[in-house]
Amino acid sequence: MFFLRICWMAASSLRANLMRSVLACLGVIFGVAAVVSAMAILEGSTRDAVKRFETLGADQIIVMNGSDGGRGSRNAVSLSLTHSDADALGELESVKNTAPESLITAQIKHFEKNLSIQLLATNQNYATINGYKAVRGRTLTKQDVVSGRKVCVLGHKVARQLFGETPTVGSRVRIGGIGFTVIGVMEKKGFLGMRDVDDQVVIPLTTGLTRLFGNKYVQFITVQAEESSELESIMQEVKRHMRVEHSIRAGEVDNFRVMTKEQITQQIGGFVQIMAIVLYSIAGISLVVGGIGITNIMLVSVTERTREIGVRMAVGAKRSDILLQFLLEAGVVSVLGGGLGILLGRGFTKILENVTQLLETYTTPRSIILALGMAFFTGVAAGLYPAFRASRLDPVEALRHE
Amino acid sequence: MIELRQLRKLYKMGDSIVHALDGADLDIGAGEFVSLTGASGSGKSTMMHLIGCLDRPTSGTYKLDGLAVNRMSDRQLAMVRNHHIGFVFQTFNLINRTSAVDNVAVPLIYSRKTSTRAAAMAALDKVGLTPRASHKPSELSGGERQRVAIARAIVNEPKLILADEPTGNLDTRTGEQIMAIFHQLHAAGTTIILVTHEMDVAAQAKRIIRMRDGKIVADEMLDEHKRTALQAEARDARYPVGSPT
Numbered sequence: 001m002f003f004l005r006i007c008w009m010a011a012s013s014l015r016a017n018l019m020r021s022v023l024a025c026l027g028v029i030f031g032v033a034a035v036v037s038a039m040a041i042l043e044g045s046t047r048d049a050v051k052r053f054e055t056l057g058a059d060q061i062i063v064m065n066g067s068d069g070g071r072g073s074r075n076a077v078s079l080s081l082t083h084s085d086a087d088a089l090g091e092l093e094s095v096k097n098t099a100p101e102s103l104i105t106a107q108i109k110h111f112e113k114n115l116s117i118q119l120l121a122t123n124q125n126y127a128t129i130n131g132y133k134a135v136r137g138r139t140l141t142k143q144d145v146v147s148g149r150k151v152c153v154l155g156h157k158v159a160r161q162l163f164g165e166t167p168t169v170g171s172r173v174r175i176g177g178i179g180f181t182v183i184g185v186m187e188k189k190g191f192l193g194m195r196d197v198d199d200q201v202v203i204p205l206t207t208g209l210t211r212l213f214g215n216k217y218v219q220f221i222t223v224q225a226e227e228s229s230e231l232e233s234i235m236q237e238v239k240r241h242m243r244v245e246h247s248i249r250a251g252e253v254d255n256f257r258v259m260t261k262e263q264i265t266q267q268i269g270g271f272v273q274i275m276a277i278v279l280y281s282i283a284g285i286s287l288v289v290g291g292i293g294i295t296n297i298m299l300v301s302v303t304e305r306t307r308e309i310g311v312r313m314a315v316g317a318k319r320s321d322i323l324l325q326f327l328l329e330a331g332v333v334s335v336l337g338g339g340l341g342i343l344l345g346r347g348f349t350k351i352l353e354n355v356t357q358l359l360e361t362y363t364t365p366r367s368i369i370l371a372l373g374m375a376f377f378t379g380v381a382a383g384l385y386p387a388f389r390a391s392r393l394d395p396v397e398a399l400r401h402e
Numbered sequence: 403m404i405e406l407r408q409l410r411k412l413y414k415m416g417d418s419i420v421h422a423l424d425g426a427d428l429d430i431g432a433g434e435f436v437s438l439t440g441a442s443g444s445g446k447s448t449m450m451h452l453i454g455c456l457d458r459p460t461s462g463t464y465k466l467d468g469l470a471v472n473r474m475s476d477r478q479l480a481m482v483r484n485h486h487i488g489f490v491f492q493t494f495n496l497i498n499r500t501s502a503v504d505n506v507a508v509p510l511i512y513s514r515k516t517s518t519r520a521a522a523m524a525a526l527d528k529v530g531l532t533p534r535a536s537h538k539p540s541e542l543s544g545g546e547r548q549r550v551a552i553a554r555a556i557v558n559e560p561k562l563i564l565a566d567e568p569t570g571n572l573d574t575r576t577g578e579q580i581m582a583i584f585h586q587l588h589a590a591g592t593t594i595i596l597v598t599h600e601m602d603v604a605a606q607a608k609r610i611i612r613m614r615d616g617k618i619v620a621d622e623m624l625d626e627h628k629r630t631a632l633q634a635e636a637r638d639a640r641y642p643v644g645s646p647t
Contacts, residue, residue, distance in 0.1 A: 006511075012499060312508065313456075316481065317484075318476070318477050320477075395456045395457070396456050
């Protein structure tokens with residue numbers, strides 16, 4: 001009851017000096033907005049990463065270029081994977097299928113229509129491994145790949161943008177200046193791994209490597225295991241086999257990396273963590289600045305209300321009562337600021353979402369409670385010194401204050 | 403009720419020491435109506451602060467209602483002020499942003515009373531301000547503000563009221579109304595100490611204590627005769643012979 005009354009007193013004194021209270025709030029508003037945005041963005045990117053890799057099958061192993069050494073070695077990736085590695089791995093008992101994949105950005109043209117797309121050069125197994133089906137025409141066949149035919153399969157969105165509703169199979173398009181025949185259109189899929197495959201065009205690996213990519217190496221090989229429950233042991237087998245295939249002697253490091261979906265997800269989690277540290281540091285700094293603003297304005301308020309403090313002491317306020325009153329004033333300012341900050345942060349992330357179209361953001365109840373708690377804590381910490389000063393005033397001196 | 407023995411208060415002013423109160427001995431009984439007068443610098447304010455438990459003496463003892471106040475902690479003094487003493491100031495010292503009734507309720511909040519409104523309204527009723535309860539101090543006249551301040555002083559039903567120049571900022575007529583309230587409170591048994599340098603106000607008490615240079619120089623009971631003489635003296639001082647009245 002007493003506590004509530006002191007709260008009410010704090011609120012009414014804040015209302016009496018509205019402009020100043022708003023100014024005191026401002027720092028906290030922006031600080032909390034930063035915290036809320038940071039959390040919403042992190043939550044969004046985490047969910048996004050999880051969602052993307054959920055579409056990868058649990059039976060997949062990815063073989064990549066580069067070595068398994070330290071972080072530094074990843075920067076200088078030496079290409080070593082070839083399509084014959086994929087074929088060799090496909091021979092293994094425990095492996096069902098393999099698909100070598102190489103990806104570049106390219107232009108696709110159909111008369112005056114011109115689109116920028118992801119061009120994937122791969123083999124006939126790509127569609128089967130990923131359970132990715134054609135809605136019109138067909139996907140690549142072994143014959144397409146072996147003979148290096150100039151045929152392509154369009155992603156859902158590419159087909160719609162180039163042709164609209166008109167029939168597409170059999171049409172001629174130009175990719176990177178070379179003529180291709182459209183043999184099929186894929187179903188609407190969205191994300192498959194890291195990329196939106198609706199924006200993708202698939203061509204035979206051999207055609208891509210010889211005519212467009214200008215090298216004989218592939219970027220990665222997707223390996224589909226026979227038994228997803230034995231993924232770990234199959235991964236070891238793939239590693240051993242790759243070392244033989246690449247003639248790597250005992251003691252030498254691998255010139256390739258093998259990862260499962262789980263490991264890739266973990267790696268993404270690591271990136272998200274780094275991002276979290278950066279974002280939270282920025283948000284934390286702005287909250288501290290907000291707190292300094294409160295301290296500043298509370299000090300002015302204490303000086304201005306010295307006489308009131310004297311009167312309160314004269315009618316029986318203990319030092320602890322005065323301390324509590326000013327602490328709560330700071331607390332109320334910061335919680336109000338926190339509330340407004342949450343709204344502002346939410347608005348900001350919504351705008352970010354709509355403008356960039358990159359990611360969705362999520363403001364969870366947990367992050368709201370956390371933000372309000374941080375705001376309150378900042379306020380109380382910021383109010384500590386001014387409130388202490390107020391409580392240590394000498395009543396006689398305070399009453400004399402003009 | 404009040405027992406002061408060799409009460410001293412020293413202040414350091416740079417290198418010199420000021421004897422604001424220089425060994426005062428004083429007894430005031432319960433229910434008395436006492437004026438404390440003296441020129442500025444005479445020590446009457448220091449005396450009031452000490453009696454009001456706002457300050458501690460440098461030496462000497464002070465017993466209020468048998469309690470050794472001079473040995474109490476800040477916290478205990480705050481509780482004594484809250485329960486036993488009501489202050490009335492020259493400049494009213496109301497909190498401007500809240501209503502009259504909320505101002506009156508402030509001491510009740512600090513005594514952790516659960517319901518404050520009824521008691522605050524009752525105190526306002528005693529000073530005849532019930533109709534103005536929801537007005538803010540800025541919407542009240544000087545006399546009304548002082549009545550709110552008196553209501554605040556009596557809301558916890560203290561035994562002692564300390565009034566520091568309560569009529570100093572008011573015109574004569576309003577001042578008389580305020581004094582009438584003090585007389586009522588006195589009649590109801592409250593001990594009243596009135597600090598003032600105005601002789602005609604001081605003369606309304608039953609006992610007058612005069613101070614000079616930190617010492618009590620006179621302490622006398624006032625009968626009708628002395629009171630009339632003091633009031634005449636005060637009038638003469640205000641309207642010197644020969645000036646138009």
